[in-house]
Amino acid sequence: MTGETVRIAQLSCGPEYSGVQKEIYAAAEAVGAEVFFPDLSLADIKRNFRDFGLDVRSGDLKLAIARAVALVEGAADADAVFIASCFRCAEAAIVRNELRRYIHEYSKLPVVSYSFTERTTSGTLLTRMEALTTIARRRALLARERQTGLTMGVDSGSSTTKAVVMQDNEIIGTGWRPTTEVIASADDAIALALEESGVKRDDLDAVGTTGYGRFLVGEQIKADLVQEELTVNSKGAVFLADCQHGPSTVIDIGGMDNKAISVLDGIPGTFTMGGICAGASGRFLEMTAKRLGVDITELGPLAMKGMGDDVPMNSYCIVFGTQSLVNALAEGHSKENVAAAACHSVAEQVFEQQLQEIDIKEPVVMVGGTSLIQGLVRAMGNLLQTEVVVPHHSQYIGSVGAALLSSGFVEKSG
Amino acid sequence: MKEVIPPLYAGTVTKYVFIESYKATPDDIAARAYEVSGGVMIKETCFGLQITGKEEEVERVISHVRELDPAHIYVKDRGFPPGDPRRCRANLGGARPGYFGHEHEMGFIRRIAIGLEKLDSPSDIPASESEQKNTEGLSVKRLMELIIQEA
Amino acid sequence: MAEVFIYPATSLILSDLVARFGHKPLGTALSIRERIQTAGLDSPPLQMTPDDAKKGLRWAAVEVPSGVRGRMSLFGPLIDQAEAAIIVRNPEFAFGCMGCARTDELVEFLVKQKKIPILELDYPADEEEGINFVHSVKNFLTRLGGVS
Numbered sequence: 001m002t003g004e005t006v007r008i009a010q011l012s013c014g015p016e017y018s019g020v021q022k023e024i025y026a027a028a029e030a031v032g033a034e035v036f037f038p039d040l041s042l043a044d045i046k047r048n049f050r051d052f053g054l055d056v057r058s059g060d061l062k063l064a065i066a067r068a069v070a071l072v073e074g075a076a077d078a079d080a081v082f083i084a085s086c087f088r089c090a091e092a093a094i095v096r097n098e099l100r101r102y103i104h105e106y107s108k109l110p111v112v113s114y115s116f117t118e119r120t121t122s123g124t125l126l127t128r129m130e131a132l133t134t135i136a137r138r139r140a141l142l143a144r145e146r147q148t149g150l151t152m153g154v155d156s157g158s159s160t161t162k163a164v165v166m167q168d169n170e171i172i173g174t175g176w177r178p179t180t181e182v183i184a185s186a187d188d189a190i191a192l193a194l195e196e197s198g199v200k201r202d203d204l205d206a207v208g209t210t211g212y213g214r215f216l217v218g219e220q221i222k223a224d225l226v227q228e229e230l231t232v233n234s235k236g237a238v239f240l241a242d243c244q245h246g247p248s249t250v251i252d253i254g255g256m257d258n259k260a261i262s263v264l265d266g267i268p269g270t271f272t273m274g275g276i277c278a279g280a281s282g283r284f285l286e287m288t289a290k291r292l293g294v295d296i297t298e299l300g301p302l303a304m305k306g307m308g309d310d311v312p313m314n315s316y317c318i319v320f321g322t323q324s325l326v327n328a329l330a331e332g333h334s335k336e337n338v339a340a341a342a343c344h345s346v347a348e349q350v351f352e353q354q355l356q357e358i359d360i361k362e363p364v365v366m367v368g369g370t371s372l373i374q375g376l377v378r379a380m381g382n383l384l385q386t387e388v389v390v391p392h393h394s395q396y397i398g399s400v401g402a403a404l405l406s407s408g409f410v411e412k413s414g
Numbered sequence: 415m416k417e418v419i420p421p422l423y424a425g426t427v428t429k430y431v432f433i434e435s436y437k438a439t440p441d442d443i444a445a446r447a448y449e450v451s452g453g454v455m456i457k458e459t460c461f462g463l464q465i466t467g468k469e470e471e472v473e474r475v476i477s478h479v480r481e482l483d484p485a486h487i488y489v490k491d492r493g494f495p496p497g498d499p500r501r502c503r504a505n506l507g508g509a510r511p512g513y514f515g516h517e518h519e520m521g522f523i524r525r526i527a528i529g530l531e532k533l534d535s536p537s538d539i540p541a542s543e544s545e546q547k548n549t550e551g552l553s554v555k556r557l558m559e560l561i562i563q564e565a
Numbered sequence: 566m567a568e569v570f571i572y573p574a575t576s577l578i579l580s581d582l583v584a585r586f587g588h589k590p591l592g593t594a595l596s597i598r599e600r601i602q603t604a605g606l607d608s609p610p611l612q613m614t615p616d617d618a619k620k621g622l623r624w625a626a627v628e629v630p631s632g633v634r635g636r637m638s639l640f641g642p643l644i645d646q647a648e649a650a651i652i653v654r655n656p657e658f659a660f661g662c663m664g665c666a667r668t669d670e671l672v673e674f675l676v677k678q679k680k681i682p683i684l685e686l687d688y689p690a691d692e693e694e695g696i697n698f699v700h701s702v703k704n705f706l707t708r709l710g711g712v713s
Contacts, residue, residue, distance in 0.1 A: 013664060014632025017639075019615040022608045039508035042517040042658070059657075060664030063511065086630030091666065118618035118631040424602045432577060490580040491590070493597025493611075500610035510610075511661035512575055518658040519577045525689040526578055529699025 006033040006133040009078035009109075011067050011099060013060040014086040018118045024084065027125035031133045038067040038076035054098055061085075061095045068099045072106045079136035082129070083113035101359060104262065104269045110135040111270050113357060128273060131230035135268060141408045142231060142267045145244050149205035149410035152193065153236075153402025154186055154221065155229070156213025159255030159282065160369060161185040163193035164399035165204070166407070173197025174396055182213040183220050190221070208232070208406030210398045212256075224409040229398050230259055230271050236401025237365045238266045240391035247361035251350065251380065251388075252368040252397065255282045258350050262358040272357040280349030282370040284315050284322075288342040291325055292335050296373070299339055303375020306336030308344040315345040340375055347379035355384070365389045367397035423455075428492040429472055431463040431479060432516070434523050435486035443479050443487065450478045457496040461520070462487075464496040485530035488523065490516075567709040570647035570676055572669075573659040574640065579651055582699065586706040591647055593662035596639035613638075625671060636668040644675050649682040649709050651702060656688065682709065 008028055015021040028035045040048070040063075048069035049062045056062060064083070070076040083099055085092030093115065100113045112128045114120075135142065147166045155162045157179060163186070165173040175192025177185045194201060208225035209218040210232040218226035229252075237250040250261040258281060261271040289299040311328045315321030321342075328338050364386055366377055371394040381388040393400060433443050444458045447465065454467030454475055463479070465472050480487050494501045501510050552560070567588045571579035574593040583590035600612040608614045613635055621634025624641045639662055652673060656663070663669060677683065684705040689695040 014630065014635070016611045017613055017635035017662075017665075018618050018631035019608050019613050019635065020631075021610060025609070037508035042514050042521070045514060046658070057666035058664055059515075059660040059666075060511065062658070063514070063660055063664070067508075086632040088628060089630040089632070089667070092630075116631070118615035118635070424604075427598070430577070488577055488581040489584060490577045491592060491594035491598070493594045493601055495601075498601070500612075511664060514658065514660050515573070515575050515663070516577050522689065522695075523578065525692055525695025526582075526699060527695075528692050529689070529695040529697070532696045533699060533703060 006031075006079045006136045007077070008033050008035050008080045008082050008129070008132055009038050009067065009071055009076065010035045010082050010084065011064040012082075012084040013058060013064060013092050013095075014089070015084055015116060018086065018116060018120075020116050020118065020120045023120055023122040024082070024125060026122035027129045028082075030122065030126055031130045033080075033129060033133045035082065036078075038070050038078065040066055040070055040076070044070065044075070052102075054095065056091055056095055058091055061092060064095060064099065068103055071109060072103060078109060080132040081109050081111040082132065083111065085115055087115040087117045089115075097357065100270055100357070104359065110268065113270070113272070124274075127228045127230065128271075130228040131268065131271065134227055134231045138227075138231075139267065141405055142235060143265070144235075144405060144408050145239070145266070147239075147404040147407045149407050150199060150203055151206045151208070151403045151407045151410065152190070152204050153232075153399035153404070153406060154190060154207070154209045154211075154217055154223070155232075155396070155398030155402065156182055156186055156209060156211040156217045157229075157255060157398065158212050159286075161189045161211075161213070162396050162399045163189040164393070164396045164403050165193045165197040165199060166400070166403040167197070167199075171393055171396075171400065173199070174393065174399075176395070179213070182216050186213065186217040186220070206406040206409040208402030210402045223406070225402060225406040227402070227405065230261060230273065231268055232401035232405060233259065233367060233397050234261050234263045234268045234401070235266055235405055236397040236399075237367045237391065237394075238263060239404055240367075240393055240397065240400060241363065241365045241389050242391075243363055243365070243389075249358070249360050249362070249364045251355075251364065251366050253280075253282055253346065253350055253366075253370040253376065254368055255286075257281060258354055260350070260354045260358050262361065270358050272354045274354070280315060280346055280353060282346075282368075284318055284346055285342060285370065285373060285376065287318070287322060288325060288339065291322075291329070292339060294335070294339075299343075300373035300375050300377075302336050303339035303343045303373070304378065306334060306338070306340035306375075308337055308339075308341030308379075311337050311341035313338075313341040313345045315342070315349055321345065340379075343373065343375035344379040344382075347376055347383055351380070351383045360384060360386075362386055363389045365391065367391070367394045369395045371395065422498070423466055423495045425468070426466050426495070427469045427472055428464055428466040428495050429476060430461075430490045430492050430516070431465060431476065432488045432490070432520060432523075433462045433483070433486060434488075434520060434527065435483045437483045437486070443482060446482055447475050447479050450475055455496070461516070464492065466495050485527045488526075567648040567706075568646050569706070569709070570643055570650040572650065572652040572673060572676065573656045573663045574643070574672070575659060575661060575663050576653065576656070579653065579702075582702045583651065583706065586703055588649075588706055588709060591643040593639050593643070596643060597662070624675065630667070632665055633668045633671065636662060636665055637671065640668070640672045641675075644672065644679065647676065647679065647681060649705075650676045650679075650684070651705065652676065652683060652685045654685055654687050
């Protein structure tokens with residue numbers, strides 16, 4: 001990380017008492033940021049709290065509200081905002097949600113909200129903090145709309161590793177491998193992409209990495225850009241879906257966790273990441289395909305032929321989800337209907353757990369490998385009552401974003 | 415925030431001394447505290463003092479300071495020693511949450527001061543002790559009467 | 566000298582009056598001090614660790630948010646220790662240890678469950694109420710056997 005320290009304002013209730021404040025400090029420090037509490041007088045607290053109008057009882061939530069108002073009104077300075085409260089607290093959840101929405105609407109500050117338990121570690125918070133600092137530090141880079149020169153992006157994900165070579169704003173080669181050994185999988189995917197594009201590694205002007213293995217792969221291939229997937233995927237999504245201006249919503253249901261990102265002019269404003277259980281991720285669909293005896297690529301078309309409405313399925317937890325899968329098949333439901341129900345269940349989990357935390361603005365763009373499962377896209381569209389956009393190369397979204405953003409380093413070095 | 419901070423001043427207590435008086439300023443109570451400070455550590459603040467040391471010594475200094483204006487000097491325990499980097503405003507970027515609570519109570523502490531002053535003159539003490547106020551409001555019957563009356 | 570739990574547990578006024586009239590105020594500053602002075606803890610700012618949220622299970626079940634359970638690990642031992650209590654009804658703008666309304670409700674309930682002498686009153690809204698407030702507190706504390 002380069003650049004000046006990014007100052008992240010913390011609006012919270014409970015982390016000190018849950019033993020997780022230290023983890024918040026550690027995550028911020030790891031990405032060159034510092035967490036601080038906006039300073040106010042008691043009179044300001046009382047006025048801001050009253051003006052905001054959400055009459056909560058908890059003093060620390062009143063303080064969080066007053067601090068949010070101070071940030072929006074410019075009475076306190078920050079580069080980004082981190083909102084945190086206890087998991088399972090209804091009062092705090094309401095405040096968290098409303099503050100996130102308020103800050104997003106009335107300021108340009110990137111904001112992320114998180115509900116923690118005493119088990120939350122700095123590792124869990126790291127990508128979120130990194131995204132906050134990226135948005136604060138690299139606004140100019142994130143504003144890039146065209147890919148220039150010859151660049152490559154590598155997305156080292158938890159399930160698959162993808163590589164894309166781009167030249168003069170066009171994709172000229174792609175490659176993907178299941179992620180086994182991180183560096184070996186990246187080498188294989190890169191070799192495939194280079195082969196398809198007909199260029200050599202040395203010909204590339206710049207390289208970018210993203211995804212879980214970004215640091216390891218980035219170091220190995222001497223990447224110019226190593227950046228978390230929240231900002232990179234947003235950029236890739238709006239680039240491919242041709243909606244770089246104005247608002248959009250990016251949904252990426254991944255192999256291990258999901259991202260829902262509210263984007264404005266290609267830059268994430270609010271985002272959520274995670275999911276309670278793999279039951280709400282691509283992993284559950286992989287299991288479903290295996291159980292149905294079909295390849296994952298066939299699951300989507302299968303689901304499109306089925307109606308999931310009369311198949312009871314709840315993948316809130318992957319164990320119970322699998323159980324209902326087994327039960328449904330035992331009860332004689334068709335493969336098509338079970339596939340459709342599994343898609344609906346995953347979409348429903350993402351909808352209930354994550355999409356409530358961001359503002360859904362059209363167009364809604366679905367990306368990542370799971371966006372190729374048509375049944376899942378249809379289920380999401382039904383839940384959101386909108387036509388979901390799946391751009392070409394949507395499974396390569398992180399690699400495209402990384403190739404596009406890394407071209408920012410071409411001009412610099414040239 | 416990085417370094418592990420070993421327990422400072424283990425076995426001591428820290429107390430806040432707040433002053434809200436027309437007779438004495440925070441400077442005055444500091445001067446008075448220093449007269450008998452002995453082994454205790456005294457830190458002057460905008461609202462008064464923070465005194466750190468062995469409990470009985472801190473109490474001794476506080477008794478001496480209180481004599482200056484008993485009804486207008488207030489004392490409270492503090493968990494942290496003064497200047498602790500974990501609670502210092504400079505490091506947090508803003509005041510610790512407890513500060514606002516004190517600011518809130520200091521906003522009406524004069525009412526307590528009057529109460530303390532009047533303790534010495536029993537004739538001023540109201541007959542009834544603090545009882546819960548009747549907040550049940552009007553009976554429906556009485557409310558109806560009033561509505562009819564106004565109509 | 567009685568050990569008197571104060572609510573708000575961060576109150577300057579109650580802490581002062583209880584000590585002034587010869588008793589020991591039990592506020593959360595004491596619980597925080599204990600942690601700050603314990604060697605080997607490294608969890609700034611309050612030196613509270615995830616273990617505190619687990620200790621809080623004694624007073625609140627596992628489905629209760631971690632911040633409530635963590636705070637209960639500060640309040641619980643004070644409530645256990647308390648021989649009497651003074652409670653200000655509906656204190657506004659209490660932060661930090663008192664910053665969670667759900668914890669505060671539980672604390673107040675547990676104190677009342679204890680069947681110890683309790684004085685409940687409101688913060689004074691004017692001078693007359695201030696006189697009343699101090700007088701009530703003093704009378705209550707005197708009845709506990711303190712010095713006046």
